[in-house]
Amino acid sequence: MGRSRYRVVGKNVPHFITCTVLNWIPLFTRPQTAEIVLEAIQHRQAQSLWRVYGYVLLENHLHMVVQADDLAGEVARFKSYTARRLIDCLEACQAERLLKQLAFFRKAHKHDRDYQVWEEGAHPQAIENEQVLRQKLEYIHQNPVKRGYVDDPAHWRYSSARNYAGQPGLVPVFKEWL
Numbered sequence: 001m002g003r004s005r006y007r008v009v010g011k012n013v014p015h016f017i018t019c020t021v022l023n024w025i026p027l028f029t030r031p032q033t034a035e036i037v038l039e040a041i042q043h044r045q046a047q048s049l050w051r052v053y054g055y056v057l058l059e060n061h062l063h064m065v066v067q068a069d070d071l072a073g074e075v076a077r078f079k080s081y082t083a084r085r086l087i088d089c090l091e092a093c094q095a096e097r098l099l100k101q102l103a104f105f106r107k108a109h110k111h112d113r114d115y116q117v118w119e120e121g122a123h124p125q126a127i128e129n130e131q132v133l134r135q136k137l138e139y140i141h142q143n144p145v146k147r148g149y150v151d152d153p154a155h156w157r158y159s160s161a162r163n164y165a166g167q168p169g170l171v172p173v174f175k176e177w178l
Helices: 031-047 071-092 096-104 130-146
Strands: 015-020 051-057 061-067
Touching: 015 071, 031 051, 031 071, 051 130, 061 130, 071 096
Parallel strands: none
Antiparallel strands: 015 061, 051 061
């Protein structure tokens, strides 16, 4: 998970993670780029048995409460895969302005690539009890409300708030802890 001081503490514990686009570039304003991230989450759920408790995808970052056997490795693979797919998508859409930003802000030590999509690390924080889980889910779901995008968390399309409100969400979530 990069050069972060945060560490995954166990495979049987959900973690709150944040994946931030390099330099907070607004990359997920297009439905097709958001869909890449959501499809990758669903793939990890099916193939790598991710247990996603909650998520929100905003224009420049993703918050999740997630659990997996090798969470650090899983998040690294997720970020690598989505970065490649996002770059391919931006090239196909001829999104030159975004590509130039991803090239310009690429960290100097990333010699093996032309672009960098994600900031290093995911700042994993272990969720040690139900109270902290509820707090993190509330934080996640209120994120678009605090930014003024919606008045009701369930109105944000790219959020598990819909799942918890009894509406169909775009990504299934693990709610058996309730």
